[in-house]
Amino acid sequence: MTQETNVSSFSMTISDDGIAMLKMDVVGETMNTLRAEFADDFDSIWSEITGNSAIRGVVIYSGKKNSFVAGADVHMLESCSSAAEAQSIAEKGQQIFDAIEQSKIPVVAAVHGVALGGGLELALACHRRVCSDSAKTLMGLPEVQLGLLPGSGGTQRLPALVGVSKALDMMLTGKQIRPKQALKMGLVDQVVPESILMDAATKLVKDRAWQRKKKKAGGVVGALESVSIGRNIIFEQASKQVFKKTQGNYPAPAKIIEAIKIGLNKGRKAGLAVEAQNFGELVMTDESKALRSIFFATTEMKRESGAGDVQPQPVNKAVVLGGGLMGGGIAAVTATKAKVPVRIKDISEQGLSNALKYGYDILNKRVKRRHMTPSARDKQMSLMSTTLQYNGVKDANIVVEAVFEDIALKHQMVKDIEANCSSSTIFASNTSSLPIGEIAQVAERPENVIGLHYFSPVDKMPLAEVIAHEKTSASTIATTVAFAKKQGKTPIVVKDGAGFYVNRILALYMNEAAQVLLEGASISEMDKRLVKFGFPVGPLTLLDEVGIDVGAKIGPILHTNLGDRFETPDAFDKLLDDDRKGKKNGKGFYIQNGKTSSKKIVDESVYGVLGLSPSNQTMKKHQLDRCIMQMLNEAARCYEEGIIASPRDGDVGAIFGIGFPPFLGGPFRYMDTLGLENVVTKLQLFELEYGSRFSPAKLLVDMAEKGDSFYK
Numbered sequence: 134m135t136q137e138t139n140v141s142s143f144s145m146t147i148s149d150d151g152i153a154m155l156k157m158d159v160v161g162e163t164m165n166t167l168r169a170e171f172a173d174d175f176d177s178i179w180s181e182i183t184g185n186s187a188i189r190g191v192v193i194y195s196g197k198k199n200s201f202v203a204g205a206d207v208h209m210l211e212s213c214s215s216a217a218e219a220q221s222i223a224e225k226g227q228q229i230f231d232a233i234e235q236s237k238i239p240v241v242a243a244v245h246g247v248a249l250g251g252g253l254e255l256a257l258a259c260h261r262r263v264c265s266d267s268a269k270t271l272m273g274l275p276e277v278q279l280g281l282l283p284g285s286g287g288t289q290r291l292p293a294l295v296g297v298s299k300a301l302d303m304m305l306t307g308k309q310i311r312p313k314q315a316l317k318m319g320l321v322d323q324v325v326p327e328s329i330l331m332d333a334a335t336k337l338v339k340d341r342a343w344q345r346k347k348k349k350a351g352g353v354v355g356a357l358e359s360v361s362i363g364r365n366i367i368f369e370q371a372s373k374q375v376f377k378k379t380q381g382n383y384p385a386p387a388k389i390i391e392a393i394k395i396g397l398n399k400g401r402k403a404g405l406a407v408e409a410q411n412f413g414e415l416v417m418t419d420e421s422k423a424l425r426s427i428f429f430a431t432t433e434m435k436r437e438s439g440a441g442d443v444q445p446q447p448v449n450k451a452v453v454l455g456g457g458l459m460g461g462g463i464a465a466v467t468a469t470k471a472k473v474p475v476r477i478k479d480i481s482e483q484g485l486s487n488a489l490k491y492g493y494d495i496l497n498k499r500v501k502r503r504h505m506t507p508s509a510r511d512k513q514m515s516l517m518s519t520t521l522q523y524n525g526v527k528d529a530n531i532v533v534e535a536v537f538e539d540i541a542l543k544h545q546m547v548k549d550i551e552a553n554c555s556s557s558t559i560f561a562s563n564t565s566s567l568p569i570g571e572i573a574q575v576a577e578r579p580e581n582v583i584g585l586h587y588f589s590p591v592d593k594m595p596l597a598e599v600i601a602h603e604k605t606s607a608s609t610i611a612t613t614v615a616f617a618k619k620q621g622k623t624p625i626v627v628k629d630g631a632g633f634y635v636n637r638i639l640a641l642y643m644n645e646a647a648q649v650l651l652e653g654a655s656i657s658e659m660d661k662r663l664v665k666f667g668f669p670v671g672p673l674t675l676l677d678e679v680g681i682d683v684g685a686k687i688g689p690i691l692h693t694n695l696g697d698r699f700e701t702p703d704a705f706d707k708l709l710d711d712d713r714k715g716k717k718n719g720k721g722f723y724i725q726n727g728k729t730s731s732k733k734i735v736d737e738s739v740y741g742v743l744g745l746s747p748s749n750q751t752m753k754k755h756q757l758d759r760c761i762m763q764m765l766n767e768a769a770r771c772y773e774e775g776i777i778a779s780p781r782d783g784d785v786g787a788i789f790g791i792g793f794p795p796f797l798g799g800p801f802r803y804m805d806t807l808g809l810e811n812v813v814t815k816l817q818l819f820e821l822e823y824g825s826r827f828s829p830a831k832l833l834v835d836m837a838e839k840g841d842s843f844y845k
């Protein structure tokens with residue numbers, strides 16, 4: 134006969150042979166998260182367990198369908214008002230997990246679905262771990278992405294289990310580990326099909342053989358880290374690497390390294406104390422607050438349809454027009470992420486085979502990394518088909534065009550699709566600058582026309598702008614937003630207008646960088662300074678990546694539609710006259726040798742082409758500020774004009790579309806941090822010196838006068 138006990142987040146059944154099956158199911162939540170009530174409930178259930186001499190083993194599992202535990206409740210951390218309060222949350226977690234680890238009764242975690250942050254720390258405290266082989270099962274310590282460190286023993290238990298190098302890698306990147314890899318690195322003891330997970334965990338908890346032997350610490354440790362000098366080398370290398378990546382803008386990585394180091398050098402107790410203290414301090418930093426705000430914004434956006442209560446229509450088939458770099462990328466994410474059959478239409482065989490190759494290369498990389506079987510690759514490839522005519526497109530629910538940026542060609546595409554597809558087929562344009570309303574002018578069904586603007590490379594960049602023109606229907610918006618989400622994108626719905634949001638704020642920043650270059654700053658210094666500020670690459674590297682010719686094409690469109698502040702410096706025409714398009718034709722600001730080496734060498738001849746002398750002049754503070762201020766001011770203008778619906782969308786768009794420094798929380802949060810009055814004053818000073826392109830947005834001036842901020 135089994136016994137049953139219920140304590141709010143937990144319920145437990147004890148079998149006749151003394152195995153307690155402890156189910157975690159936080160009431161009213163989609164996923165289990167660790168919060169104050171969870172800790173109280175755990176204390177109660179744990180005293181039941183330890184007080185029951187009939188219990189011979191415990192299996193901890195989740196009552197949620199596809200997740201184990203998603204970590205500490207980030208909302209709870211948000212409400213902390215002091216470092217001491219946050220530290221005590223970490224200490225409470227440490228205490229609970231210590232109790233599990235020190236228990237004489239064997240405890241096994243049965244993991245299916247995500248086990249992240251505090252969720253994985255809970256599993257690490259158990260004596261053994263078995264997980265399902267499901268694609269939904271992912272384990273990681275992603276705290277660093279929230280500007281935090283694993284605060285409930287993770288910095289101590291993970292290195293002990295998998296070794297310092299692998300633990301550092303997991304904690305400093307926040308990467309999520311799949312079951313097979315978890316088994317290989319010693320993170321879990323067994324991987325089994327989901328259907329037998331509970332049986333396997335029960336069998337494991339009853340197995341006396343492993344309980345007699347103490348588990349060897351760091352089962353997969355290399356020779357280097359088994360001695361203290363070797364470990365110091367690893368820490369030094371990790372610090373250097375992380376600094377190179379973060380430019381010292383993020384405080385969490387150094388605190389992670391410190392906690393691991395102290396634990397290894399001075400013992401678990403000292404390590405846990407530093408871990409909890411560092412956790413408390415990090416929760417209160419501006420960087421963590423900004424990163425948490427991005428988490429809240431993106432989870433909120435996952436729930437939104439983009440068109441109020443209107444629900445999306447299903448997309449069972451898609452068409453992509455144009456097999457270039459963008460078209461190939463869009464087709465690839467449609468097949469591989471959204472798992473929707475996609476037909477690629479191009480005018481040449483070459484275009485079609487390029488597009489197929491794009492998708493094949495992405496999938497094959499996964500096969501090479503053993504993340505995918507060759508047969509799964511072939512199955513996904515079979516979702517991609519091609520046509521030179523409009524064969525097999527009639528039943529498509531959505532068509533995404535990615536042809537040349539030419540209005541006459543786009544108009545022809547609209548007409549072709551209206552003639553060859555059904556009356557409900559959505560026509561989504563991937564234009565980066567042409568107003569959607571203009572593209573829709575020739576449409577018989579303008580309500581079906583919308584913009585769906587991706588960023589290059591499509592399979593990597595997380596943002597998509599969904600652009601509704603005046604006549605786009607709510608159903609078209611909702612369906613396009615849902616389609617972009619299925620492709621793995623975070624879509625923001627923006628209003629129609631040249632450049633939409635992202636390219637508009639990017640263009641002014643790039644133009645200012647061009648001005649600074651013409652004032653004599655060195656190319657490499659300028660890129661370095663903006664990387665130091667927090668951008669993933671500097672403006673001139675970006676121009677090489679995106680294509681100088683692409684920039685030159687967008688520039689005049691923005692200038693004509695939005696005014697003189699978008700005027701690009703004439704000198705830049707000289708680059709095109711010299712056939713410098715950037716990476717695509719191997720000629721740009723940097724020497725393009727086809728290698729992705731981080732040591733980039735400036736092509737010094739470019740100075741001559743621009744009529745400049747080669748320079749090693751550093752970028753001055755005011756020059757850097759000018760580039761940033763142009764981007765901030767234009768972001769405010771976009772909000773003022775209703776191009777973006779909220780500062781939240783503007784922040785997510787800039788971070789996910791351009792790589793605006795995440796630790797600053799996006800342009801709007803950053804303006805709040807600077808103080809709007811200071812932003813306006815700075816813009817006015819620049820306006821006096823450099824002209825009207827710095828004239829502050831009216832919205833900024835009004836808000837600064839009232840002492841307002843974008844976020845309360």
Ligand SMILES: C[C@H](O)CC(=O)SCCNC(=O)CCNC(=O)[C@H](O)C(C)(C)COP(=O)(O)OP(=O)(O)OC[C@H]1O[C@@H](n2cnc3c(N)ncnc32)[C@H](O)[C@@H]1OP(=O)(O)O
Binds near residue numbers: 204250432435
């Ligand atoms: C002391 C410790 O060391 C400190 C910590 O543990 S810090 C927290 C570490 N954990 C994390 O960073 C994980 C954060 N969560 C995620 O990345 C993603 O939510 C996920 C990968 C778990 C799931 O993604 P997905 O399947 O797309 O579902 P998603 O919509 O994001 O989440 C489902 C729900 O769970 C909530 N949720 C998930 N993780 C949460 C968390 N850690 N805190 C609070 N809420 C969380 C979401 O807000 C959402 O709520 P809703 O149903 O009300 O909208």
